[in-house]
Amino acid sequence: MSSTLQGIRVLLIDDEAEFVNTLAERLELRGLVPQVAETGHDGLAMLEDSEFQVVLLDMMLPGMRGTDVLRKIRTSHQTLPVILLTGNANAKDGIAGMKEGASAYLTKPVDLNELLRVVQEMVQGEPRD
Amino acid sequence: MTDKHFMAKNLASSTHELQNILAIIKESSCLVEDVLQINGKPRMKHGDKLYHSLEVIGEQVDRAKVLLRALNSFAHAVSDGAQTCDLVETGKQTAQLVERFVRLKEHALQVVVENGSAHIACPPEEVIEALHSLIIQAITACTPKAPVLLRLGAQQNGQALAIIEVAGAAWNPEEMEQLAAKAGGSVVLAPGVCTVQFPCAASL
């Protein structure tokens, strides 16, 4: 499992610095290549600059909200897998996100193994239409 | 039992349960710290990182506790059917509850306590509801990133005041009056300043 995850470039967009940095560190320990953005703007800018295979996007962001960021991503990267992250177990939010073109959604706190499973699926699986 | 009470009881027990579990986390992290201590940090690989992690865990437990305490006392007040409350205490709780919305709008909320306490004749949940809605109102249309100030506890003419200050706030007088009236208060609006007056409770 870990072999397939080696070198996967992941963009983490979340305003909780401690959370997102620790998560990045843990992903790094598992051989992934994560980068962190603390706002939607930064995240979008980083997407322009470098290639990512997967985006992990928090829905609750200050200023530009998660769904707005997702919409922006979809205008330039139609097939890039985006995993939504939310503190809300509300199916409504999840479904709204899926409608906007998210590939999956996970609730906080995240079970790392589940996150890795989803990332692996995203990267291995065919891109969504 | 009404929906409101049922819900309040549920909230109270949930928050209580969460506080207990947070205490467990705290205990566990302290124990880990003790083990680290015994082993001697300098000799441990990643010793600093481990210490830092424990520190952060402690901080986050406290952060969660503050929120839970506010929600818990609010839930208790509602389930007890309290008809009076301390505006300062309730205002602080409101600030904690609304902080997230304010932050998402890229504003910062600061609470200024002008008087230690101000006992008012309004049910706490209504006051929280009103202040909460008024603050959300205030940041809906105002100068971007302007700081939000909540002054609590000043008294005049038998009224306790909660003053919301946001630069460039475009007040909607009717709506604000309605929101305040629901809690038994009234509003006085000035550019960038919304003063909410609540009747003081008869002294005990």
Add this chain to the structure above:
Amino acid sequence: MKSETQHYEKLRRNIVGILAVVALAPVLLLAAVNYAEFQASFTAETQAPFVSMVGKGKNSFELFLAERSSTVSLIASAYSFEELSTPQTLRHIFQAMQSEFTGFTDVAVISDEGILVAYAGPGQHLQKELMGKDYSQQEWFHKVQAQNRYVSEVIEGYRQYPHVLIAVQRHSPDGRSWVVRAAIDTTPFSRLVADMSLEPGSDAFLVNRSGVLQTDSVNYGKTLGQFPLAVPPPSYEASITKALDEQGNAILMAYSYLRNADYVLIATKPARNMLQSWLLLRTDILLIFLGGALCIYYVAAKSVDKLISRLRESDLKRDQAFSQMEHAQKLSSIGRMAAGVAHEINNPLAIINEKAGLMHDLLSLAEDFPRKEQFLRQIEAIHSAVARCRDITHRMLGFARRMEVKIESLDINEMLEETLLFFKKEAQHRNVRIVEELEPALPKIRGDRGQLQQVILNVLNNALAAVGENGQVSISTMQKDTNTIAMCIKDNGCGMSEETKQHIFEPFYTTKGNEGTGLGMSIIYGIIQRHHGEIAVESELGKGTLLTICLPISNTLQEEQA
């Protein structure tokens, strides 16, 4: 609130009005007919005696005058002119007349030339004065010559008291003619009037055709005075008419013309008198009518009041339901706030989780050291505590969400498709076949999107959890009847035991390993119940489960007590 009260008051008035009109109209009609008939018969009954009294009076007067004129006539024909011209004989005759009939005051014989030739009466001086008087130019003399018989109006003349003259012309076979004229005192007239036995307030009298009173009247003056009112048109039958007296009071006037003299017998009485008795009678009718009307009104008003208060109650209930909805909306904002906090707590929890995870990672990579096991155990404890917190916050969020109710038009097929998006990947991964048999013409239903989404999410999740590799989950929708749609979720998974099936909808009942999103079947059951729907489960251990959810299409959904 005031306008609402006015609204009910108006409604009440309208209904009472309509009821009263409908119910009272026949009664009113009946009363009117009754009234008219009563009035007619009453009038007939009260007027008839009055009229017949006048008739009788008239007869008495006619008889009186007929008797007198017959007497004069008899004298005229029984005696020769010579005999009558003899003062002694005439005085003798006069005495006989006086003794037989009251009222004769004198008698005179007048030649055909109109010269008074003989006179018998009370005073000798009058006799002297009248002897030889010439009547040939007088009107009455011409009348008696033309008609043979004449009754004069009441006059005072020489005699200084009211009297009537009766004159009869006699033709002898030898061609001569003469006139016998008698005067009658009118005193007997008042006796005749008195005999009519008048009620108090009534009046009876004689007038001539030009309205000169021939007898004294109580109300209209003495004999020979002018009767102030118009003399009614000629009728020899007793008749009745209404008139106004000088003061403008309504009076009833019964009258009859006399056949043998130019007199009219008139009796009057105030119409009010009759009216009073009529009113007395009418009061009875009125009372009965009013009583009936009151009864009808009372019953109508009472039942309408009841109706209105029922209406008001139901309106109130509806309003309360609305305000409860509003309350629920308000609660939902408190709920949202709680949800916000719960959500916010997830952030520190996530951080703690990551930190603990990181520590675990670091220590796993590190070589063994003293108390490593203890170390890892504590970190594991933090992990599981975070997991417990997450469950609670998710429960809080779910709970807060359940307080929110927003009723809208929902397409169940669309919702199923949407929710299936979540599971397609997992199904693919586990090689589970998902079969959709959705009725394309499924009508939309009214309900809360969030709640029903939770239901769909959970039942699909349960179905997928139940089937193993290569399992199958079938989802179908259909319209069951005019107001019900059904959604069936069938799996060929592990199924459930009889015991599980019995308790599945009970709160806090969970089977191990069935994690879900924190919403138990009891909550699903609650949501379906709130939507006035039904949920049924058929299951056999090892064979699979069929869950059928029926929901009404048109839903008078209200926020009910939780």
